[in-house]
Amino acid sequence: MTRMRAQTVSRPWAGYCIAVVMATSGACRPESDKTERRESARAPVQAPAPEQPAPLHGVGGVEGVDAAYDRGRQPARVIAALGIAPGQRVADIGAGLGYFTLRLSDAVGPKGQVVSTDINDEALERLRKRVSERKNVVVRKAAPDVPGLEAGTYHLILLSEVDHFLSDRATFLTRLRPALAPDGRIAVTHLRAMRPPLVAAAQAAGYAVVSEDTSLPDHYLLFLQPVASP
Numbered sequence: 001m002t003r004m005r006a007q008t009v010s011r012p013w014a015g016y017c018i019a020v021v022m023a024t025s026g027a028c029r030p031e032s033d034k035t036e037r038r039e040s041a042r043a044p045v046q047a048p049a050p051e052q053p054a055p056l057h058g059v060g061g062v063e064g065v066d067a068a069y070d071r072g073r074q075p076a077r078v079i080a081a082l083g084i085a086p087g088q089r090v091a092d093i094g095a096g097l098g099y100f101t102l103r104l105s106d107a108v109g110p111k112g113q114v115v116s117t118d119i120n121d122e123a124l125e126r127l128r129k130r131v132s133e134r135k136n137v138v139v140r141k142a143a144p145d146v147p148g149l150e151a152g153t154y155h156l157i158l159l160s161e162v163d164h165f166l167s168d169r170a171t172f173l174t175r176l177r178p179a180l181a182p183d184g185r186i187a188v189t190h191l192r193a194m195r196p197p198l199v200a201a202a203q204a205a206g207y208a209v210v211s212e213d214t215s216l217p218d219h220y221l222l223f224l225q226p227v228a229s230p
């Protein structure tokens with residue numbers, strides 16, 4: 001009787017003891033577990049894991065990292081809509097980490113060229129590493145509000161989610177104009193809510209919206225060309 005009472009009284013304590021001991025010492029673990037702990041204590045110090053780049057905000061994403069993000073942006077559909085021909089020269093203004101740069105590089109092929117610009121040094125450094133094997137990509141630092149493109153040679157200039165950073169969209173678009181090849185186009189894509197200020201600036205800078213792709217889930221994608229002088 002006394003024994004039974006003692007067992008009953010001791011159960012809560014025993015449970016507490018087991019929980020504390022398991023959590024702190026591992027003494028109540030199965031033998032295999034304890035062996036693993038002893039072995040890991042003896043194991044040589046492992047080389048640190050390769051450094052993972054810290055998240056960098058405001059510079060866009062990298063395709064393949066976040067499926068939901070890619071579903072929203074539809075990079076393959078965007079590139080198809082840009083209508084790039086092999087051998088063309090294109091610019092990716094505000095390329096960030098190069099969300100579109102790699103696909104642009106594939107689209108222009110070995111005889112074409114992609115010039116990717118940004119103002120952010122860390123983004124530029126990461127992008128350079130990502131495209132180091134691609135001979136048809138030039139990564140270039142730009143000054144804010146200065147496109148930094150050669151005159152007369154770009155078949156397509158892409159501005160993807162960058163125009164809201166510009167201090168004056170119309171001025172920047174005006175400065176882009178000399179870089180266009182004859183019949184060159186500017187493609188602008190951003191979230192749909194960002195379309196009105198871009199269109200107003202484009203008109204002020206002497207461009208017309210010559211075509212538009214409306215198939216993207218969240219983004220507009222439109223094409224600008226200079227309005228012909230009368």
Ligand SMILES: C[S@@+](CC[C@H](N)C(=O)[O-])C[C@H]1O[C@@H](n2cnc3c(N)ncnc32)[C@H](O)[C@@H]1O
Pocket residue numbers: 058059060061093094095096097098099100117118119120123142143144145146159160161162165166
């Ligand atoms: C939101 S990210 C967009 C990145 C990529 N284009 C995309 O679609 O995911 C905007 C990028 O534009 C860059 N940027 C801002 N102002 C710029 C300017 N005046 N010229 C070039 N790049 C600029 C930022 O540093 C940033 O990397």
